[in-house]
Amino acid sequence: MPGYVMQKVDLLKRLARIEGQVRGLSRMIEDERYCIDILDQISAVNRALEKVAVGLMSDHLGHCVTNAAQGGAQATEKIDEATAAIARLLRS
Amino acid sequence: MPGYVMQKVDLLKRLARIEGQVRGLSRMIEDERYCIDILDQISAVNRALEKVAVGLMSDHLGHCVTNAAQGGAQATEKIDEATAAIARLLRS
Amino acid sequence: MPGYVMQKVDLLKRLARIEGQVRGLSRMIEDERYCIDILDQISAVNRALEKVAVGLMSDHLGHCVTNAAQGGAQATEKIDEATAAIARLLRS
Amino acid sequence: MPGYVMQKVDLLKRLARIEGQVRGLSRMIEDERYCIDILDQISAVNRALEKVAVGLMSDHLGHCVTNAAQGGAQATEKIDEATAAIARLLRS
Numbered sequence: 001m002p003g004y005v006m007q008k009v010d011l012l013k014r015l016a017r018i019e020g021q022v023r024g025l026s027r028m029i030e031d032e033r034y035c036i037d038i039l040d041q042i043s044a045v046n047r048a049l050e051k052v053a054v055g056l057m058s059d060h061l062g063h064c065v066t067n068a069a070q071g072g073a074q075a076t077e078k079i080d081e082a083t084a085a086i087a088r089l090l091r092s
Numbered sequence: 093m094p095g096y097v098m099q100k101v102d103l104l105k106r107l108a109r110i111e112g113q114v115r116g117l118s119r120m121i122e123d124e125r126y127c128i129d130i131l132d133q134i135s136a137v138n139r140a141l142e143k144v145a146v147g148l149m150s151d152h153l154g155h156c157v158t159n160a161a162q163g164g165a166q167a168t169e170k171i172d173e174a175t176a177a178i179a180r181l182l183r184s
Numbered sequence: 185m186p187g188y189v190m191q192k193v194d195l196l197k198r199l200a201r202i203e204g205q206v207r208g209l210s211r212m213i214e215d216e217r218y219c220i221d222i223l224d225q226i227s228a229v230n231r232a233l234e235k236v237a238v239g240l241m242s243d244h245l246g247h248c249v250t251n252a253a254q255g256g257a258q259a260t261e262k263i264d265e266a267t268a269a270i271a272r273l274l275r276s
Numbered sequence: 277m278p279g280y281v282m283q284k285v286d287l288l289k290r291l292a293r294i295e296g297q298v299r300g301l302s303r304m305i306e307d308e309r310y311c312i313d314i315l316d317q318i319s320a321v322n323r324a325l326e327k328v329a330v331g332l333m334s335d336h337l338g339h340c341v342t343n344a345a346q347g348g349a350q351a352t353e354k355i356d357e358a359t360a361a362i363a364r365l366l367r368s
Contacts, residue, residue: 008121013111015118016156021124022114029100033151039177042145046138048181050366052117058359060127061337065351069344079341083334085131086362090326091275092140150267155243157263160253167249174238175242178270182234183367192305199302206298209328210291213284219336223361226329228324231367236301238319244311269315275323 007059014052021045053089057082099151105142113137145181163173198236203207205229223251241266290328297321298306329365333358 020044028038060082068075114137120130152174160167206229212222244266253260298321304314319339322364 006158008124011121015114015121019114019118021098021109022111023105026104026111027333029103029107032100032334035148036177038148038174039145039152040180042141042148043177043180043183046141046181047098049134049141050105050363053131054359054363054366056127056134057362058132058355060131061340061358062352063127063357064337065344065355067345068139069351071345075341075345076338079337083330083337085135086333086365087126087326087330088132089138089362090330090365091135092298114186138203142271146267146274147270149262149270153248153263153267154260155260156245157249158251159250161255163253167253168246171242171245171249175238175245177240178192178241178273179234182238185334192308195305196302199305203295203298203302206291211286213287213291214317216284217337219332220357221328222332223336224364226325226332227361227367228365230325230365233322233325235320237315240311240314242317247311250280258277264310266337269312269319272316272319273322275319 007055009053013050014048018045018048020049038090050089057086099147103144103147106147110137110140110144113140142146142181149178149181191239195236198232198239201230202232202236212252234273241270245271283331285329287331290324290331294321294328296326297324317349326365 021041025038025041025045028041064075064078064082067078115132117133117137120133126162131146156167156170159170209222209225209229213227232273248259248262248266251262281320299315301314301317301321304317339367340351341366
């Protein structure tokens with residue numbers, strides 16, 4: 001069971017809002033809105049998505065640590081995997 | 093008329109795909125999929141959004157230059173505005 | 185002559201400061217300072233470097249536009265090149 | 277004792293290289309090199325710095341997990357702190 005289960009409702013709410021923002025971007029393009037305004041809206045969506053990512057990461061790491069504290073194995077692999085995901089989020 | 097008008101169809105197609113990807117993220121959360129897989133999907137959506145941003149920026153800058161070549165005024169302000177939008181995309 | 189020539193002194197001052205910040209990072213590692221403090225210092229250096237990048241981009245774009253206004257050729261290629269550099273800064 | 281102590285030599289080598297890259301940026305400005313080439317060099321430095329950040333983060337998280345496995349307290353606070361640092365690296 002993933003660590004984020006407890007905050008599922010919150011995550012789904014955020015994603016529904018992001019979906020609406022993306023739909024809003026389509027509408028801005030349809031309406032031929034000013035380019036710079038659309039770019040700023042894209043920045044906002046990226047930021048909102050990264051907040052979701054940070055929330056998930058936080059739960060995941062907390063889960064790893066709890067698991068390790070309870071004598072769970074594979075803690076090192078989990079951390080390597082999480083670090084690799086952070087690197088991909090950073091695109092480095 | 094914004095510079096991106098000519099590629100409206102392409103931009104709308106990309107955004108429809110991104111909207112589907114965000115819906116996919118919700119489904120992954122609903123299904124309690126593995127955290128790291130969701131994080132990678134978020135990285136993919138961010139990348140797709142930034143491709144849209146770069147496409148819009150390219151059109152916008154091309155438009156500024158064409159306009160300046162035709163003796164249009166306000167070229168400097170337009171460039172300042174575009175630079176500020178680039179800074180916001182970079183979050184710097 | 186590149187567009188940034190006029191602000192050379194400012195750019196060199198910023199880069200000298202960034203070089204000092206990187207040297208500071210080495211000192212933090214030598215002194216075995218707390219990991220999170222080092223990470224925050226890295227965030228600060230990245231931000232400072234991106235400010236330099238945005239300044240250079242601004243000059244470059246301004247130069248392209250001035251050039252186009254004076255009937256210079258190659259405006260489109262210059263814009264494509266600048267857009268590609270923006271994409272690389274964004275890592276998208 | 278921070279978790280990165282074991283790889284201190286590697287981190288210091290990387291930072292020395294980054295310091296050299298930043299000095300190279302100053303030289304490029306002095307020599308009035310082409311703007312786009314300088315921007316690409318800045319992208320490279322940012323990427324190198326983020327690799328250092330990811331390395332430090334990896335050690336830090338590994339340390340947290342080991343600590344938790346040994347019954348160390350404060351695991352949750354440590355994870356919150358690490359998550360906040362990731363958010364700052366992402367600028368979200």
